[in-house]
Amino acid sequence: MNACLYCEGVHTSQFTFSQFLRGVENGLCELCLKKCLFIKEPYCLLCGRSLLRLSSQFIDHDICKDCAIWKTSSYEGMMTKNRSLLHYNDFMKEWMKRFKFQGDYALLPSFKKEWRSLFYQHFKTCSFIIPIPLSEERHFERGFNQSEALASLLPRQIVSPLSRIHTEKQSKKNKQERLQEELFSFSFSRKLNNEEVLLIDDIYTTGATLYKASKVLKQNGAGLISAMTLARS
Structure with a gap:
C-alpha cells in the first residue's frame, strides 16, 4: 500500500504482481479522488469546457459563448482545440496552490x-x-515551470521555441487586460515546418495565454496547434 500524495493517507488500491515488479506509481487515495471533478462530455468542442455546468444562454450550438467570441477575433483558427482533465474546483485550487506556488513537486504524479x-x-x-514558458523572474521565484513538469509526464519530445515576456501575474488581470498584452516571443533557431x-x-481560464502563444507559433510556421491543460476554470 502507498501513501496518498496529497493527504498522505493510505492508498488502498490493489496492484497486480506485474505492476509491483515495474514499480507502483503513487497517486491519490480514494477519498481525495472523490473530491476531484473530471470533465466529461458534453463539453465545448473548442475549449473543452463542460457544457453540463453551463447555462444554455452561454452555449452557441456545441461551443461556449467565449469560444464563439474567439472565433470572430483576430485569433480565429490559431488553435484547433483545448482539452482539460479536471474542473478547477476547491480541491484543485488547493492542490494547485501546493504544487505551483508552494513548490510541492512531489504532487506531480497525482x-x-x-x-x-x-x-x-x-x-x-x-x-x-x-510547454507554456515562464519569464526568468517567475521561474526563479517558483523554482520550476509547472507546465514543463506536466509535459514531462507525456511520451513526446519537448521543445521550447517560446520565450515569456515578464509581466504581472495573469491571475491578477481581467480578460480585456490579458487580450491587450504581448506575452511571448519566438526564440527557436529555425522556423517550424508545418508541424502539429x-x-x-496548468489551467485554462480565459484562453488568452494559449491563443497568444498559438499566434506566435503560427506566425513562425506551425501547422495544427492544440492545447492540453490540467484544469479548466
Whole structure:
C-alpha cells in the first residue's frame, strides 16, 4: 500500500504482481479522488469546457459563448482545440496552490494515469510538445515551470521555441487586460515546418495565454496547434 500524495493517507488500491515488479506509481487515495471533478462530455468542442455546468444562454450550438467570441477575433483558427482533465474546483485550487506556488513537486504524479490517457485520446498524432514558458523572474521565484513538469509526464519530445515576456501575474488581470498584452516571443533557431504541436499549461481560464502563444507559433510556421491543460476554470 502507498501513501496518498496529497493527504498522505493510505492508498488502498490493489496492484497486480506485474505492476509491483515495474514499480507502483503513487497517486491519490480514494477519498481525495472523490473530491476531484473530471470533465466529461458534453463539453465545448473548442475549449473543452463542460457544457453540463453551463447555462444554455452561454452555449452557441456545441461551443461556449467565449469560444464563439474567439472565433470572430483576430485569433480565429490559431488553435484547433483545448482539452482539460479536471474542473478547477476547491480541491484543485488547493492542490494547485501546493504544487505551483508552494513548490510541492512531489504532487506531480497525482493524475499521471488520467493525464496520459487524455493525451492518447486526443493528441497522439502531435509531433512534439511545447510547454507554456515562464519569464526568468517567475521561474526563479517558483523554482520550476509547472507546465514543463506536466509535459514531462507525456511520451513526446519537448521543445521550447517560446520565450515569456515578464509581466504581472495573469491571475491578477481581467480578460480585456490579458487580450491587450504581448506575452511571448519566438526564440527557436529555425522556423517550424508545418508541424502539429501541442501546447501544455496548468489551467485554462480565459484562453488568452494559449491563443497568444498559438499566434506566435503560427506566425513562425506551425501547422495544427492544440492545447492540453490540467484544469479548466
